[in-house]
Amino acid sequence: MSDNPALLLPPYGGFLGILTDRDAAGALLFRMPFGYRVVGRPGFLHGGAIAGLLEIAAVGTLRDALADDPGASVKPITVTVDFMRGGRERDTFAAALITRLGARIANVEAFAWQDDRDKPIAAARMNLMVRRG
């Protein structure tokens, strides 16, 4: 687990305005405030921004799990995003679940929601290459 989850964010995370936090159980939570940069059709989030948030949640959560190995690196191989609901003009949250962390490949699922965690607006499945340090 990383002491400073903000360090898990790449420059692109700053571009999207994403902030990180941990819940009571220590799980990472990612928040993307609404703003002009993430708008698609007026009044709605852009799908690309939602996909970006999901990827940052997935990669950040994986890097957090690898924090004990400072030489480790991860690289996305595939991502599949399902869009379930339109994102509206408010904060969007995301969290990710590592379903398998192997020696070379990690499988990660990420979910994004706004008002209700049980009503996701989008979900992503990612396969990532892991290189241990």
Add this chain to the structure above:
Amino acid sequence: MSDALPAWPQQLDPQMIARLVAGLGHSGALGTRFIGHGADWAELAIDYREDLIGDAESGVLASGPIVALMDIATSLSVWIKRGAFRPQATLDLRIDYLRAATPGRTVIGRGECYRLTRRVAFVRGQAHDGDPADPIAHVTGTFMTTDEG
């Protein structure tokens, strides 16, 4: 469902597409540029920028801007093939990252609508950073119209 660019009920023309792509919200913030289009495809570009980096050590662009680029290019290809703007939402989008984009290079994405029905559009596309024969990403996806009809 994600709502892509706005649906304006005007006649489609390339200059309007260029304005649409360059000026708005997320696609404007990414600096998306319109390159060209055919009967069923659209090509867009984003220039390399430090605030779009996904891996600070290598300087490689994040995958997110490439997803966004391909989402926009493929959704434009649907409107071009349809010959009209109709509001649509991305149902799903899958990206295969074939290799890392080379730091410093402009990324060019071509989206193609290869099958269009009344409600659903099937799209595919590729992104490259200079050589179309050496792509960096491959994408497939579906869109659904959100208006009646």
